[in-house]
Amino acid sequence: MGNNRNHIPVEIIDQILYNLPVKSLLRFKCVSKSWLSMITDKDFVKRHLKKSSADPRFTHHKIIVKSHDKSTNYYNLGSCSLGYLYEETYEKNPRTQILIDRPLAKWCFDFRILGACNGLVLMFAETGHLFLWNPTTTDAKHIPSVYFDGRCDSSVREFMYGFAYDEANDDYKVVCFYLHSKPFQTKMYSLKGNYWKKIDNFEKGSPGCRSGAGKLVNGKLHWLATDSRRAWGWWDIVSFNFSDEKFEIVPCPRQYMSNYGRNIPKLVTLGGYLGLICPERQKGTSVWVMIEYGDAESWTRVWTTKSSGYGELWVTKNGDIAVAYGSYIVVYNGRKKLRQFRIDMVGANFVPDVYVESLVSPSTH
Amino acid sequence: MAAETGTPTTLTLKSNDDELFSVAESAAILSVTIRNMVEDGCAGGVIPLDNVDGKTLASVITYMNGISAIPADEEKKKSYRDKFLSDKDFETLADMVLAANYLNMSCLMDAVSAKIAQVMEKKSVGWVRRKFGIENDYTPEEEAAVKEEHKWTFEGVETDDDN
Numbered sequence: 143m144g145n146n147r148n149h150i151p152v153e154i155i156d157q158i159l160y161n162l163p164v165k166s167l168l169r170f171k172c173v174s175k176s177w178l179s180m181i182t183d184k185d186f187v188k189r190h191l192k193k194s195s196a197d198p199r200f201t202h203h204k205i206i207v208k209s210h211d212k213s214t215n216y217y218n219l220g221s222c223s224l225g226y227l228y229e230e231t232y233e234k235n236p237r238t239q240i241l242i243d244r245p246l247a248k249w250c251f252d253f254r255i256l257g258a259c260n261g262l263v264l265m266f267a268e269t270g271h272l273f274l275w276n277p278t279t280t281d282a283k284h285i286p287s288v289y290f291d292g293r294c295d296s297s298v299r300e301f302m303y304g305f306a307y308d309e310a311n312d313d314y315k316v317v318c319f320y321l322h323s324k325p326f327q328t329k330m331y332s333l334k335g336n337y338w339k340k341i342d343n344f345e346k347g348s349p350g351c352r353s354g355a356g357k358l359v360n361g362k363l364h365w366l367a368t369d370s371r372r373a374w375g376w377w378d379i380v381s382f383n384f385s386d387e388k389f390e391i392v393p394c395p396r397q398y399m400s401n402y403g404r405n406i407p408k409l410v411t412l413g414g415y416l417g418l419i420c421p422e423r424q425k426g427t428s429v430w431v432m433i434e435y436g437d438a439e440s441w442t443r444v445w446t447t448k449s450s451g452y453g454e455l456w457v458t459k460n461g462d463i464a465v466a467y468g469s470y471i472v473v474y475n476g477r478k479k480l481r482q483f484r485i486d487m488v489g490a491n492f493v494p495d496v497y498v499e500s501l502v503s504p505s506t507h
Numbered sequence: 508m509a510a511e512t513g514t515p516t517t518l519t520l521k522s523n524d525d526e527l528f529s530v531a532e533s534a535a536i537l538s539v540t541i542r543n544m545v546e547d548g549c550a551g552g553v554i555p556l557d558n559v560d561g562k563t564l565a566s567v568i569t570y571m572n573g574i575s576a577i578p579a580d581e582e583k584k585k586s587y588r589d590k591f592l593s594d595k596d597f598e599t600l601a602d603m604v605l606a607a608n609y610l611n612m613s614c615l616m617d618a619v620s621a622k623i624a625q626v627m628e629k630k631s632v633g634w635v636r637r638k639f640g641i642e643n644d645y646t647p648e649e650e651a652a653v654k655e656e657h658k659w660t661f662e663g664v665e666t667d668d669d670n
Contacts, residue, residue: 161624169660172632
């Protein structure tokens with residue numbers, strides 16, 4: 143071989159590129175036209191995403207945080223490493239990096255994050271616009287407005303959303319309920335087709351508007367809904383299946399079948415499983431995980447805490463749990479508190495979302 | 508390197524610059540290419556490896572011996588691979604990835620690819636073109652347009668004088 147090195151075959155180059163982070167790959171699009179086409183190849187983007195998502199150390203997972211800048215009255219977005227929280231050799235609080243080229247800056251002051259999937263983040267701007275944004279590549283796409291009975295999505299309170307990847311159709315979909323209709327009218331957006339279409343009405347109770355955006359587990363979206371056959375305070379888990387576009391009830395833990403009154407349980411995804419954060423009758427919170435999807439008997443209480451304030455949770459393969467409290471993230475191992483971090487740029491009670499760094503493009507998918 | 512009594516079968520490998528190497532068959536068959544030759548009974552005399560030079564082959568054999576001496580413990584194997592590759596420069600790594608590909612050694616191939624990526628991560632576009640021998644086929648306008656789209660990814664890039 144010696145000096146004759148300029149014949150590294152394409153399949154080896156592909157394997158080397160596969161190991162690079164997104165930032166380097168975007169820069170190396172400039173190397174040559176063939177590198178550009180390798181890096182933007184759909185199959186490569188998918189393989190690269192799969193590798194990043196599966197990393198047990200969460201090297202490429204970022205927490206997205208939002209803060210208000212008093213001087214400009216704008217909200218800023220930042221990100222900090224999720225993997226860092228699980229490092230045993232941590233030294234200080236993780237650094238928050240300001241995310242650049244925020245796509246909404248031109249249109250609005252404030253926005254909400256409605257979900258993240260495969261490195262894409264669904265955002266709702268106060269102006270009523272919906273956006274799909276890849277914070278890593280800074281690529282963004284404006285989603286056309288959805289209309290119900292001539293009404294447009296001008297307030298996030300009147301609508302509830304879910305964002306997911308539909309693997310069978312290799313498409314990104316947004317599901318939207320109109321909460322001021324009875325029965326609840328529902329529409330679905332396809333990124334590939336760039337249109338909204340009407341789907342079956344939501345007839346599995348009332349979607350809880352405070353339960354937040356849909357949670358993606360097992361290729362299906364999930365929300366909490368109050369059980370219309372019973373008094374207020376009973377919650378069901380309702381799933382949406384992309385293959386038949388139907389809603390279904392997913393069984394809750396048996397012990398959970400109690401009246402929560404004003405204490406609303408929270409649906410979460412925990413290490414790829416569907417989870418429930420339930421307020422306890424006395425004081426405190428317990429966390430449930432459905433180990434075998436769809437099997438009521440497999441719900442397992444994985445964690446109980448005396449604290450009643452809780453935020454988002456994440457879990458590592460070895461079972462360490464990270465929990466957001468106010469502007470802090472605390473990492474637990476079973477019962478013991480391992481360490482805690484303060485997240486910069488964040489006011490009290492932030493709702494952190496996590497995305498994985500990916501090359502997926504909302505504008506050209 | 509005479510075979511000692513009681514030692515397992517030894518193979519003789521020949522690099523493309525005619526260096527001869529003795530290696531235990533049990534270590535050499537980490538290479539699927541060599542294993543196939545052994546199984547087909549073509550490994551009786553000297554095994555010629557026309558795509559690998561002596562310097563690279565010596566290094567690959569060090570790896571074969573080192574990794575096969577470690578019992579089935581993926582953590583230990585990984586830390587051996589990390590240490591083995593830690594002081595290698597880009598040229599050596601490029602030779603090794605080609606050799607690993609030719610010899611069909613997937614564990615070495617994966618480790619070297621990841622190591623090359625680690626070396627490249629903060630390098631400039633010019634560095635990559637030089638090291639990989641790639642000709643820039645963009646017009647200046649085209650290149651400027653691609654660069655403009657991802658301007659921020661050019662921040663924090665290392666200077667090129669470290670080779």
